[in-house]
Amino acid sequence: MVAGAPRPGAPHVVVIGPTSIDTIVDLDELPEPAPHTVMARRWSTQLGGTSAGKALHLAEAGTDVLLVTTQGDDEQGRHATRMLTDRGVRVQAVLTDGPAERHLNLVAPPGRRLSIYLQPAGEPDPGGVAQARAVLDAELPGVDAVFLDLAPLALALEPVVTRTDRPVWVDVHDYDGADPFHAPFLAAADVILMNGDRIGDAEAFLDAAVRDGRHAAVCTLGPEGALGIAGDGTPVRVDAVPTRVIDTNGAGDAFAVGMLLRALEEGCADRPMTADELRRCMAAGAAQAARAISSPGLTPGLPAWGE
Structure with missing residues (x-):
């Protein structure tokens, strides 16, 4: 292409x-x-x-x-x-x-x-x-x-984004459940993604996020796969896709993109997801993450700096 x-x-x-x-x-x-x-x-x-x-x-x-x-x-x-x-x-x-x-x-x-x-x-x-x-x-x-995404620039532009009716997906990375910097991003989110490095009880946090009105909430767990809560409160788990790990940098971003693209394909990116829809979206995210970590760089074929 x-x-x-x-x-x-x-x-x-x-x-x-x-x-x-x-x-x-x-x-x-x-x-x-x-x-x-x-x-x-x-x-x-x-x-x-x-x-x-x-x-x-x-x-x-x-x-x-x-x-x-x-x-x-x-x-x-x-x-x-x-x-x-x-x-x-x-x-x-x-x-x-x-x-x-x-x-x-x-x-x-x-x-x-x-x-x-x-x-x-x-x-x-x-x-x-x-x-x-x-x-x-x-x-x-x-x-x-x-x-x-988490950044001062995104925070400055958040009011422009949230006054539209477009679905907002937010990746809060290694959120610990308390950091105040994340609060406006969580408030803006229709779908929350994160990793499990510091959250503690991930399922409780995700469940609370969905009960608070999010369409879905997902936590990636590295080689243990990912845990999500569908729009009706149903827990969903998917396994990581086996692959040869070369570089894990950007795995969460790849997962988020794979999940979003499947959600757009299924027409559920802008509304509460069913458990089956969320499972398919998370599986697509896991597949995209496996593709990313099996090669150096953020995406396959991306040259190293200066090449």
Whole structure:
């Protein structure tokens, strides 16, 4: 498929949130909190960011995707934007007052990760934020769904998103059930996705979210698969798809995209899902996640940084 050319009749999705540059270091085990030396199995620098990952998976599937994201005011930020557009993502870049966001991700089997923010994103240019609002005002009435990811830019644009009737899917990642930064994102969500790293009783949290009006809520559990609660309160479980694990970075983003695309296909992305619908959507998410983690980078075929 030609980059930048969505397939005819493809879904139209907006993704709002961060793009970053990630240095991925593969270790046999995550470091203990004591002075010592470890040897890396391998390392690479990759295009990163949860929203960039979702946008890339959507574009790879032939979706018409607009990514609204920050761009660092340096060559690294410009290169990140070029990598996205070269892969078929339409990018509305909001320039920041500093360099591109950078992370260091230490990863170890069976999918454990420690993320270190080396360089947070700078303050977005107010004029760029205003321009992004105008673009969204024009774009949102025609979209099928919106991914609203955790980032100050997404928080600034949330009122534009929620005044439409478009379904909002929110990935709160390793939410612990208490962090106040997540509150406006949870309030905006029609569908909640997350991982189980810090939530404790995931089923209780997901059940409460659905009883509070969400169409569905899902927690990924790494090699143990995923747990979801359907719109009628029914718990749903799916297994992880067996695969050779190369790089787990972005697995949750791939799962979210696989699940959304199946929901759009079945016509249940914007209403409470039945248990059977949710099970099929979660299975599609697990399959997309397996495809992602069986290759380096956020999506298969994505070149390493600088290539």
